[in-house]
Amino acid sequence: MRIVTWNVNSLRARMPRVLEFLERQSPDVVCLQETKVVDELFPRDEIEGLGYSIAFHGQKTYNGVAILSKAPIEDVVMGIPGKDHHPEARVIAAKVEDVMLLDLYVVNGREVGCDKYEYKLKWMADVAEYVKESFPMTEKVVVTGDFNVTFDDRDVYDPAKWEGKILCSQPERDALAKIMEPGLGDALRKHTDEPGIYTWWDFRTRGFKRGNGLRIDHFLLSPPALDACSSVEVDLEARDGEKPSDHAPVICTID
DNA sequence: ATGGTCGCGGAGCGA
Numbered sequence: 001m002r003i004v005t006w007n008v009n010s011l012r013a014r015m016p017r018v019l020e021f022l023e024r025q026s027p028d029v030v031c032l033q034e035t036k037v038v039d040e041l042f043p044r045d046e047i048e049g050l051g052y053s054i055a056f057h058g059q060k061t062y063n064g065v066a067i068l069s070k071a072p073i074e075d076v077v078m079g080i081p082g083k084d085h086h087p088e089a090r091v092i093a094a095k096v097e098d099v100m101l102l103d104l105y106v107v108n109g110r111e112v113g114c115d116k117y118e119y120k121l122k123w124m125a126d127v128a129e130y131v132k133e134s135f136p137m138t139e140k141v142v143v144t145g146d147f148n149v150t151f152d153d154r155d156v157y158d159p160a161k162w163e164g165k166i167l168c169s170q171p172e173r174d175a176l177a178k179i180m181e182p183g184l185g186d187a188l189r190k191h192t193d194e195p196g197i198y199t200w201w202d203f204r205t206r207g208f209k210r211g212n213g214l215r216i217d218h219f220l221l222s223p224p225a226l227d228a229c230s231s232v233e234v235d236l237e238a239r240d241g242e243k244p245s246d247h248a249p250v251i252c253t254i255d
Numbered sequence: 256a257t258g259g260t261c262g263c264g265g266a267g268c269g270a
Contacts, residue, residue: 009270010262034270036262061263062270108270116269148270203270204259246261246270 001099004030005217006238006249007146007200011035011066014245015043021238021249022050028070029096030249031103033146035064042066059089065103065145069096081134083126091127093134099225099254100135104145112169120148124175137183140254141222146200146247148216149176151186154195155215157207167214180220187219187252188232199234200247208239219252228254 004027008014011032022030030052035042039058047054047068056066057078067073077093080086090105104127109120135141149172153159162168180186188197198213207213221229231253239248 013262034262062268110270202259203261206259243261 001029001097001254002027003099003101003142003144003219003252003254004249005033005103005144005146005219005252006030007033007105007217007245007247009034009036009245009247011037011064012041012043013243015046017238017241017244019046019050021235022047022052022068024237025235025251027251029099029101030068031101031144032066032068033064033103033105035066036061037064055092055094057089057092063088063090063105065089065092065105067092067094067096067101067103069094071096080126080130083130086123086126090123099140099142102131102135102141102143104143104147106146106148108148109166109172112164112166117166121171121175124172124179128175128178128181131179131184132182135182135222137222138224139222140225140228141184142225142252142254143179143184143220144218144252146216147176147218149173150214150216151176151189154193155198157196157198157212157214162214167216183223184220185223185226187221187226187229188215190226190229191232197234198248199250201239203246208244217247217250219250221254225254230255
């Protein structure tokens with residue numbers, strides 16, 4: 001099973017690129033973030049036309065997550081159960097075949113120390129509880145999405161410049177570790193220790209052309225899923241060209 | 256370069 005995570009930064013604006021990607025890569029499952037579309041306006045016809053079922057959890061203007069799958073999508077859960085004080089559409093879970101999926105659009109946090117940053121840490125703590133309570137590590141569990149957090153210097157193009165900054169601060173990294181504490185592993189690092197593998201490049205600084213990126217989109221796998229994981233790849237072609245998202249899709253293969 | 260560019264929605268916010 002080839003599973004993709006992709007922050008598309010508006011699905012409707014990204015449709016030409018999304019359709020191109022689906023036809024070129026033909027993944028089995030796609031976890032989307034920042035769809036920025038209410039469910040009534042979700043552009044489902046063209047996606048279904050390529051053979052995908054869809055589960056979506058959208059809202060107006062901001063956020064929004066969705067799962068596309070060639071196989072039936074079962075047991076869909078939207079939001080963080082019991083945490084209704086988080087009004088944004090940032091979480092959708094589902095089961096596809098024998099894989100339990102959790103698709104996350106983690107709060108960005110804007111700047112270390114601001115109110116949005118504090119909210120990010122609280123939100124991630126709630127996700128950690130949800131993972132611990134609802135995703136048994138004896139199953140094939142895939143927690144993926146835009147985490148808006150790097151693991152370490154290898155994920156950062158200029159670690160000195162970014163040290164302690166948003167997406168790189170220790171409290172954020174600790175919150176990410178807490179989500180993984182029940183037994184999730186970073187799938188990319190099963191396969192390589194290389195630095196410089198990035199998934200997001202800032203529009204404003206023309207980061208992609210400069211090679212100035214960060215790795216903030218991850219696949220966190222339970223032991224059975226990690227054992228079955230044969231590759232993790234970033235599709236740089238989808239980040240290049242006309243009207244790309246600021247994130248590249250990441251493809252994780254589970255045999 | 257303490258800026259810059261996107262997307263949404265139709266000004267300013269979020270990223």
